[in-house]
Amino acid sequence: MARAPTTTDAFNAVAEPRRRAILDALADGERPVNDLVELLGLAQPQVSKHLRVLRQVGAVEVRDKGRQRLYRLNGRALKPIHDWVSGYERLWSDRFDQLDVVLEDLKAKEQGDEGDQ
Amino acid sequence: MKVTSDSRAKLTLPTDEQILIERDFDAPKHLVYQAYTTPELVKRWWHANRGEVTLVEIDLRVGGRWRYAMVTPDGTEVAFHGEYREIVPNERLVSTELYEGLPEGVSEDDAATVNTATFTEADGGTRLALLIETKSKVSRDAIIDSGMEDGLQDALDLLEQAAHSLH
Numbered sequence: 001m002a003r004a005p006t007t008t009d010a011f012n013a014v015a016e017p018r019r020r021a022i023l024d025a026l027a028d029g030e031r032p033v034n035d036l037v038e039l040l041g042l043a044q045p046q047v048s049k050h051l052r053v054l055r056q057v058g059a060v061e062v063r064d065k066g067r068q069r070l071y072r073l074n075g076r077a078l079k080p081i082h083d084w085v086s087g088y089e090r091l092w093s094d095r096f097d098q099l100d101v102v103l104e105d106l107k108a109k110e111q112g113d114e115g116d117q
Numbered sequence: 118m119k120v121t122s123d124s125r126a127k128l129t130l131p132t133d134e135q136i137l138i139e140r141d142f143d144a145p146k147h148l149v150y151q152a153y154t155t156p157e158l159v160k161r162w163w164h165a166n167r168g169e170v171t172l173v174e175i176d177l178r179v180g181g182r183w184r185y186a187m188v189t190p191d192g193t194e195v196a197f198h199g200e201y202r203e204i205v206p207n208e209r210l211v212s213t214e215l216y217e218g219l220p221e222g223v224s225e226d227d228a229a230t231v232n233t234a235t236f237t238e239a240d241g242g243t244r245l246a247l248l249i250e251t252k253s254k255v256s257r258d259a260i261i262d263s264g265m266e267d268g269l270q271d272a273l274d275l276l277e278q279a280a281h282s283l284h
Binding site for chain 2: 016017020085086087088089091092093094095096098099100101102103104106107110
């Protein structure tokens with residue numbers, strides 16, 4: 001058994017930025033480890049370590065094809081995690097979208113003020 | 118690595134007790150800070166399209182209090198308050214935060230969070246990083262859960278819109 005506490009928590013497993021990057025990469029389809037190593041610019045042992053964590057929480061699945069091990073997303077396992085995190089993320093996304101509008105006004109006002117001088 | 122240029126807020130969970138929200142804005146730091154700390158301006162963005170902000174009080178000094186309240190369309194009032202701990206204008210704002218509708222049996226001590234907003238220059242604009250530190254993993258997960266209802270409501274709203282558009 002791995003001793004890292006994150007491996008037992010699906011939410012933390014998925015929240016780690018590198019592991020998110022792996023999940024993003026796998027969203028386009030099944031890939032061998034070497035592809036992921038190249039895409040992410042990480043060393044192979046690191047990628048393997050992250051994949052192991054993701055497999056332990058059921059976020060990715062693996063199958064052997066010839067001499068290659070191919071990894072793919074397990075969307076069903078990820079959905080509750082995605083829903084859980086994305087609700088709160090969306091709350092802040094919506095807040096910040098409104099903040100963009102406020103900032104446009106402030107920028108316009110600042111430019112207007114400069115123009116007056 | 119090139120990151121996609123969507124403007125969504127990014128949420129990560131750096132530790133069991135933390136929530137980190139990051140977002141880039143196309144405006145200089147002082148304006149983002151101004152929008153973040155001026156009551157009339159906070160009123161315009163804090164609602165997140167989920168209701169109407171009814172109160173924003175900001176006493177922007179160390180030890181000063183803040184309180185935000187809003188009413189959702191079904192008449193539910195939600196309010197938060199806290200105290201400023203550290204203020205570095207245009208750079209960094211540390212404050213405590215407490216939800217005023219805590220369920221029975223949850224102590225204020227356990228539920229209070231320490232929020233650090235950091236404003237840094239990024240690509241000619243501003244990156245706002247909001248770090249929410251809770252006392253325990255349980256309270257962190259409860260905060261995330263509170264967003265799930267919003268998420269669900271959004272999904273239902275979208276579904277309704279989609280259904281209407283079919284007619």
